[in-house]
Amino acid sequence: MKLLLTLDKKLRSNLLILFAAGLLFWCSMASFLPTLPLYVDHIGGTKQEVGIVMGSFAIGLLSFRTRLGKFSDRRGRKIVLLIGTLVVTIAPLLYIGTNSIYGLIAIRAFHGISIAAFSTAYTALVADLAPEENRGEIIGYMSLVSSLGVAIGPAVGSYLVETAGYPQLFLFASGLGFVSILFSTQITNPPINSSGQKNNKSKFWQLFADPKVRVPAIILLLVGLNFGSMRTFVPLFIKSTDAGLNPGLFYTASATAGFSVRLLVGRAADRYGRGLFVSISLILYVIALVNIWSANSSQSFLISGAIEGAGLGMLIPMISAIIADRALPEERGRMFGFCLTGFDLGIAIAGPVLGTVAEEIGYRNIFAFSAALSCLAFLIFITQSSKDVSHSLRFAFGRGQDLYALNQIDRNLTTKHSQS
Structure with a gap:
């Protein structure tokens, strides 16, 4: 945290305002996690x-x-x-007042646009700033906002439902969003490099052909499947x-x-490289899933939860940093x-896909299957x-540079030019 005190005053102010906007946003979103299922049940849903x-x-x-990621590259992060x-x-x-299941489905789908917009623009803006x-x-x-929001939001949301009722919860969540708007209007948006836009016209899915983006997206897809399986099947x-x-x-x-x-890993990664910590995070995920597969006691489950949390808390910031290292500002969004869609898709299909597997092999063995993923x-x-493969191994174990990182590419080009 001492780093923040050494930053330029304007930059520090911008980051703190952005952090406040993010915290309010995630508190609003997370307040629905334990309460919306109860509301659907309350109005008679099955x-x-x-x-x-x-x-x-x-x-x-x-x-x-x-779409919103690409839009943020063209029009700026702030508008998104x-x-x-x-x-x-x-x-x-x-x-408020919606008693139709179809109405709730439509509202919930609309609600999903908020994360598509805010989290994509937030991550890209942090990387820009x-x-x-460092x-x-x-x-x-800066990635702590989601962890803090998910810790605070559900507790406050449940308390409001118990003491005041659902309309007060909805008004409170909306109020948090409104204050988040006020903070977001105060953020200084870095200028967009319009000269680079002409080189940024390829169709979105053509990114899948680019290994510097495809591999992080696949990693997040597989981890998203496992994350979704744990959120769906661990309670059962x-x-x-x-x-x-x-x-x-x-x-x-x-x-x-x-x-x-998250408090510790970013600084270490700046010193020892991103790849090492992505590798550690994936190993932690394997250990957590194997532990869940063999768990029979409360202690085993709690240890597994802590290991899984450490793995995810390490992975998401590191993948974000890798993408930031590899992308020009005008293509980061x-x-x-693209990469976060991999994680979203994994979570979305985890229930139906792994649920089908669970029908055949049972809840316990689903975690052995997830460990294999x-x-x-x-x-x-x-x-x-x-x-x-050689450079991949070195990067993954902290023994070599990320050859796709733009600063590394610039150094390689400079070296070749001087040699010629």
Whole structure:
């Protein structure tokens, strides 16, 4: 945290305002996690309808993530931030008085646009603002907003429902979004390099042909599948055992570990390289899933939750830093959008895809299957993360540079020019 005191006053102010906007945004979003399923049940929805309403969030998220990422490259991050905060302000008000399941599905899909806009623009803007030599550390600190929001929002949301009722919850969530708008209007948006836009016309899915973007996206897809499986099946698995553990404590352990790791990993990655910590995060995911597969006690589940949280808390900032290192400012939005869509898609399909697998092999063995997916992600990263297997291994274990990083490319070009 001492780094913030050394930054230019204007830059520090910009980052702090952005952090405040992000915290309010995520508190508003997270307040619906424990309460919206209860609201659907409250108006007479079935268990299946609860799942459909909650899952419809992915419609807006997946449909708009890529478009808004590209839009942020063309028009600036600030306008996309404002779109996200505007949606998170309007959507809660639409829930008031809505007693139709179809109406809730439509509102929830609209609500999903908020994350598609805000998280993409937020990540790209942090990368734009952060000095290159401290990029990993600043991304690590700024990524704390989601962890803090998910820790605060559900508790406040549940309290409001119990003491005041659902309309007050919706008004409160909308109010948080409105204050987030006010903070977002005060952010200084870095100028867009319009000269680079003519080189940024390729279709979005053509990014999949580019290994510097494709490999991080595949890693996030596989981790997203595992993340989604844990959020879907861990409570059911704990209930099926004799552990006697409140499933909420599993997620508390995960969130606490993730928060702690994010405070430390960014600074270390600036010194030792991003690849090493991506590798460590994937190994932690394998260990966590194997531990869940073999768990029979509350202690085993809590340890597994902490390991999983540490893995995810390390992975997301590091992938973000890698993409920031590899992208020009005028293409960061669409590249972040592409990679984060991999994570979104993994979460969205985890329930139906792995649920089908669980029907055949049971809840316990689904985590062995997920551990195998994490092993696959690890193998892909250590062999495909750079221009060939040799350089990939060196980058993945902190023994070599990221050859796709723009500063590294610039140095290579300078060296070749001097030799010629």
